[in-house]
Amino acid sequence: MGSASDDLVFGLVVIGGASLALPLAHLREVVPWPGTVTRLPAAAPGVVGLMRLREHVLPLVDARPRLGLDDTAEPAIVVVLSDGERMLGMAADGVTRVSRVPGEDVVGLDAPGGLLTPAVLSPRADEVPGDQGADDDIVTVLDVEALLAQSGWPTVAVPVAELGRSGGASLVNTYTLLRCGEHLLAIDIAHARTTLPAFGVRPSVVDSALCLGTTGYQQWQVGVTDLLVLLGLGVTEREEAGPGLVVDAGRGHVVLALSALVTMTDIEDADVLPAPDLALPRPELVRGLAHVPGHGRAIVLDGEALVHDERVVSLAAIMTEDASVTRLASDVSSLTDDERGSLPGAAQLVLDAGGRVCSPLEQVREILPVPDDLLPTQVPGVLGLVTHRGRVLPVVPLAPHLGHGWGGGLGPVLLVEAGGGVVGLAIDALVSIDPVLWAQPDLDADGVQWVTVGEAEQLLAQVDLVAVARQVLGVVEVAGDVLADSGDVLPGSLPQVA
8 A cells, every 4th residue: 555654645545335445546437327328248246337438448347336325326437446557347326535545544454355555545524624533534455456356246447548548648637627616627636635525724914816725735725716717718616515625835735625526537638728828827737638438628728827827826825835035035045137037926925014015935835814812022023922833923013124114003913934933923914915116136225126017017125134133033033032132123224135
C-alpha cells in the first residue's frame, strides 16, 4: 500500500449502502447503469451479463452478495475496474469523492482469501465537513486484483490504444466531471486534491466576487472561489451546502464551489478538440471540448494552468498552510535592477492603513478578521495581544509605520512573520487582491518603489511588511520598557519597500 510517508489516492464508492474504497490507479471510469444488459450463460454467483461501452464489450458483475451487502436495489452506476491488462464493470450505487489519504492512516488487517485488501483507511474527519463521527469514517479497501481473479467472473483485455493511460505520455487521462450551472466541466484528477460532497461557507474579511468566503479543510480555514468566475463564464448557481473540489495551489489549498459532482471518466487526448481562443474569456485555462458518453459535451480544463493561475495562487496564499515564508519579495538586496523591474504579475494586497498602499501578498501569512478578544496591555504603540493557533501574538497599528495618521480604529489584522516571530499588523480595510501591471525598476529618493496594480491601474507605494514586522518585533521583544519611557508611538517613517 506504500510507506507511511506516502499519500495514497482512493475513489470512495457506495455499494449496497456501504462506503468502500478503490485504489484510484485501478478505477478507470464510471458510467451510468445500462438500460440493456445481455445475459451470459454463466452460473458463477455475481455475474450479471455484458454491456456495450462505446465500441467495446464489458462484462458486468455484482459483488454485493459476495460482500454480504444488500442486493435488492437496482444499481445506479458501473465502476470500470482494471489492473492495466484486464477489466470488468462492477455494480455500484454511486461515487462520493476522491480522497488522498496519508500512508500512516492506512491500517493493515488480516483478511486472506476475500475481496478486501488487508487494509482499511480512515479519512481525516475534518476532510469531510459535517461527517465527524459518521459510521463510515473508517472505510474498507476493495482488492481489485481479487475481484478480477474471482472464479467464473469474465474479464476482457484493456484496448491496446489505452494501455498507456497511467504513463506520462498517456493517450487517456482520468477526469472528474463537474457541473457548474449549465456548464459541464472536466478536470484531470491529478490536479484534484479531493472532493467535498457538501460544505458550508463562512464569511471572510476578503469576500468578493473571487473569494466567496472560507471553509474548513483539514485543520485550516481555506478560501472558497467560484469556478465559473475564474473561467469568466458567469456565476455558479449552488445550494447553500453544495459540493466543492479542493485543489492544491502550492502554498495552500483552494475550494472550487460547484453545482454538482457528476462522476469520474476517462477522456482520450485525441478526443479533446481545441476551442478558438477568441470564443473563451480565459482560453489559457481551457484545453478544449470533448464529448463524454452519457453526459454530453464537456469543457476540458487545463488543470496545471488552473492551479497556477495568479488568482488561485493569491487566494491560497491568504490562508496559507505554510508555517514559514520561504522567499520574501522584500529581499531586494540580491536582485538586479532588471529583476526589480520584472515584478509585473506578482499578486498584491491593496489595503488602507491611513492611506492606500499595496504589499506583496506572499508576505502575509494569514489574515484575521477584526479580533473580538484583544487583550489590551497599555504599552504605547501596541494595541494588545491575541491568541491564535496556540500562540500569543502582539497587534500593532500599521499606519504609524507608514508615516500616516492612525484614527484609533481596529480593522482586519495581517499576520506577518520575521525572524521566527509573528506580529499582527492592524489596518483600516482590505481593498482588493490585484496583479502588478508595472513596477518601477529603481527605488525613488525616499526609498519607495512605485507600482501600478489592477484594472484601474492604481499607482501605489509598495510596502515591505516584513521590514515593519522586524521593526515591531525588535522593539516589543527587546526594548518594550524604552518604548514606555519615551512615549514614542513607534517609528513612523515609511520603510524601504520591495
